[in-house]
Amino acid sequence: MAFDALLGSAAKLLRRPVVSVLLVGIAVRLAIFPFMEVGYDSDFWALIIRNMQSGEGLYGLEGYYYTPVWGYILGVVSLLGETFLNIGVMGERLVGALPAESYTAWFLSGTVTTVPFNIWIKLSLLVSDILVGYTVYRLVKDKTGDEKKAALGFALWFLCPAVICVTSISGMFDTFSVLFTLLSLMLVRKDRPFLGGSMLALAVLTKFFPAYLFFVLIAYIAMKHRDDRKAARGIACFCAGMTAMALVMVLPQILDGTVLESLLFMTNRASGGGGTLIGMLTGLGAVSIYGLLVPASAYLALRMYRSRRDPDSSLFKYALLIVALVFIYPPTPQYLMLLIPFLAYYSVVADREFLRGWAVVSVGAAAFVLAGNFFHMLSFGAFLGPDQLAHIMELAAASQQTLFLGQSAMGIAYTLAGAVQYLGVLSVLYIFLRNHALSRKGPGLDDPAIIVSKAVESKEPVPEECGSCRL
Amino acid sequence: MKIKQDTITVISVALIIVVLFGEYAAYNGGLQSYDVEAEFADGGASYTVRSSGADVYSAVAVSSPFRAPTAVYVYNDERYGEFFDDVHAEVDIKYVDQSFLADQLLRSLGVRGVTSADEYGADELRDKMADDLGSEFSKALVVTSYALPQGIYSGSPDDLIFKWLSEGGTVYWAGSPVGMYYTDGDGAVRTDGQGLFLGTDCLNMGDANLAYLKTDAGGLTDALYLKWNRVKYGVEMSKAPDALFLGYEEGGYASMAFVPFGKGTVAVIGGNDYNWNRCDDVAQAIAAGITAHSSVAGIATGEVTRGSASGEIAMPEGGGHARLYVSIGGYYTVHGEVFDGL
Numbered sequence: 061m062a063f064d065a066l067l068g069s070a071a072k073l074l075r076r077p078v079v080s081v082l083l084v085g086i087a088v089r090l091a092i093f094p095f096m097e098v099g100y101d102s103d104f105w106a107l108i109i110r111n112m113q114s115g116e117g118l119y120g121l122e123g124y125y126y127t128p129v130w131g132y133i134l135g136v137v138s139l140l141g142e143t144f145l146n147i148g149v150m151g152e153r154l155v156g157a158l159p160a161e162s163y164t165a166w167f168l169s170g171t172v173t174t175v176p177f178n179i180w181i182k183l184s185l186l187v188s189d190i191l192v193g194y195t196v197y198r199l200v201k202d203k204t205g206d207e208k209k210a211a212l213g214f215a216l217w218f219l220c221p222a223v224i225c226v227t228s229i230s231g232m233f234d235t236f237s238v239l240f241t242l243l244s245l246m247l248v249r250k251d252r253p254f255l256g257g258s259m260l261a262l263a264v265l266t267k268f269f270p271a272y273l274f275f276v277l278i279a280y281i282a283m284k285h286r287d288d289r290k291a292a293r294g295i296a297c298f299c300a301g302m303t304a305m306a307l308v309m310v311l312p313q314i315l316d317g318t319v320l321e322s323l324l325f326m327t328n329r330a331s332g333g334g335g336t337l338i339g340m341l342t343g344l345g346a347v348s349i350y351g352l353l354v355p356a357s358a359y360l361a362l363r364m365y366r367s368r369r370d371p372d373s374s375l376f377k378y379a380l381l382i383v384a385l386v387f388i389y390p391p392t393p394q395y396l397m398l399l400i401p402f403l404a405y406y407s408v409v410a411d412r413e414f415l416r417g418w419a420v421v422s423v424g425a426a427a428f429v430l431a432g433n434f435f436h437m438l439s440f441g442a443f444l445g446p447d448q449l450a451h452i453m454e455l456a457a458a459s460q461q462t463l464f465l466g467q468s469a470m471g472i473a474y475t476l477a478g479a480v481q482y483l484g485v486l487s488v489l490y491i492f493l494r495n496h497a498l499s500r501k502g503p504g505l506d507d508p509a510i511i512v513s514k515a516v517e518s519k520e521p522v523p524e525e526c527g528s529c530r531l
Numbered sequence: 532m533k534i535k536q537d538t539i540t541v542i543s544v545a546l547i548i549v550v551l552f553g554e555y556a557a558y559n560g561g562l563q564s565y566d567v568e569a570e571f572a573d574g575g576a577s578y579t580v581r582s583s584g585a586d587v588y589s590a591v592a593v594s595s596p597f598r599a600p601t602a603v604y605v606y607n608d609e610r611y612g613e614f615f616d617d618v619h620a621e622v623d624i625k626y627v628d629q630s631f632l633a634d635q636l637l638r639s640l641g642v643r644g645v646t647s648a649d650e651y652g653a654d655e656l657r658d659k660m661a662d663d664l665g666s667e668f669s670k671a672l673v674v675t676s677y678a679l680p681q682g683i684y685s686g687s688p689d690d691l692i693f694k695w696l697s698e699g700g701t702v703y704w705a706g707s708p709v710g711m712y713y714t715d716g717d718g719a720v721r722t723d724g725q726g727l728f729l730g731t732d733c734l735n736m737g738d739a740n741l742a743y744l745k746t747d748a749g750g751l752t753d754a755l756y757l758k759w760n761r762v763k764y765g766v767e768m769s770k771a772p773d774a775l776f777l778g779y780e781e782g783g784y785a786s787m788a789f790v791p792f793g794k795g796t797v798a799v800i801g802g803n804d805y806n807w808n809r810c811d812d813v814a815q816a817i818a819a820g821i822t823a824h825s826s827v828a829g830i831a832t833g834e835v836t837r838g839s840a841s842g843e844i845a846m847p848e849g850g851g852h853a854r855l856y857v858s859i860g861g862y863y864t865v866h867g868e869v870f871d872g873l
Binding site for chain 1: 553557635742744758808860862863864
């Protein structure tokens, strides 16, 4: 009887859409994990673990160029691996893969990490992906009370091709930055500003892009407590949480004098590079855009505060706008992970038109990751044996043949995919601009009346909070 | 509603705990411990390797008529930046901060159990090398600049560097053609003195840089997990018949060549560029005590998983001075220890 009851519960659970999405997403990721990786990055993850285990911390020996939080996560991942698993070899220098280094434009490495190592690192990213999906699910469910919509929001993150590719192939850790960011927003909404500030510090010290959400979160606290005079206390708690967590995170670097090394990712992306004209121009472009975004995000936060609309709706609207603006400077696919959950949430809760942006960004970013083609299969080739590795190298070498205007197939694939993902970012901004233009002519698109009319047009139920203003 | 709120808080607090724990681990050796014990006895070297995790290890025993380097001088050229552009205009080299390189090498040596190492400027280095002369010494000098200072090298066979080499020093030269420049007070002076160091002009002055073939070297390349595969300014193997070659090769040029010079060695590391692989390989070679006079006595490799592993390597009788180097971690070496026999 107990077994029947258990089966019944399991069947009931499986019938929930969110569970189906979860299982499919996990299965897809697990299926990809052993076959593909971006060797350039996975070699660094092994190197960072090596440096930590050799007693050199994160920045003593060369190899870690990011702010410290991902290194700390790797510290836990490697410790668990050393304690419970038997991954004695993180990677090998393979003669069969050395020719990849001759394609210098792509930063490829003949040091190939092993399949078990790749899987182990990516499993930590999978956990983060699930938690991000859960937060999106929770946010949509809280807002709409609709299980199906929440499951859709979850799916737009967890089954997003870009997210799957970045986690399962690139093995990049941006998902953790996204997770900390969303938790920060949720905690601030739940009136836990100290913890919210702490999570934003973690997000920024994983990848710095969420820093641009600082002013919006401050504005949100001010909006929410506009009438009860608790705004100053809330903002102070938020800033205190952020400062305290940031100090705790960089304390080892303060003590050993490697703070500048820990900021290399930020300074590199905000400085002229390469000594070439193009390098200088792109560097100046980055400095200009990332610099201008500080006052721009502050201005948008001020606008949000002055709008006197519902703080919760405004928070996600402005957060989405700011994150999209951050990527006006062309991003790599993993950076765009921050955009996806906001697009997912806003598409489901407020404006389905943003689904177009989601689709273009997803396809473009996924294609960008996949443009690395057979070079992503060197670990798998090494796992199979020298003959199979040689075959994979032959296929990869074919992608280096010049096809058009001196560009290789791989170069063209990267260019096209990069253009598509950038088009996705622009399309999100375009929808905002168009909505703004329309709202100047009439009621705003996040006006309850507009939401109701859109719902009526699409024959969908009207969100609860708009019930009182039904047309 | 209460439950939802708590779930998010619980997740957040749990993540903070995880990150803090990771921070503690990251700055405490990953909470791993490694240890090697070894001793030379009865014509062999026995060793025991311990690891708290899962690791590969290798034990490399070499013998040589001369003692392997026991101390390391790392030359930090304080005037590197001043004359770099002049040299760069004539020779294809890449700018790499010398203090950074010295720091990285010293750390890498420390990880491998080579603690008697320090960086020196031009004057200090000259004094140190001069003091060594006339004593029984075996020391290594690492040069990553494009030139040595005039007090050490000026393109003459009577220079301090050559006396030091012939009496047992080992110079590791990386990043530029060995002996091409020296610096005086006014700048870098070109001497094209590779022949003075290597006996003949045998450096790869062409464009070939990447190497795709592994040089077996009696299993040393694998056992030391060498990774650096650059051959620009490397030694042409056929022109240095008495040399020991390690690492990788391409077009007849070696990524790492150990050319004998009296009781000493000139070790030429190929490549005009830099990444951590070069630093790792130089540290591995120094720790293993590789010189042009080295013979491989024995190599043992294995895995150790949360415990210990032991082994023994037979040493040849009358093989001279012996060194055993045990490293843990394979291509990502996390720990090494050096043991010198008689």
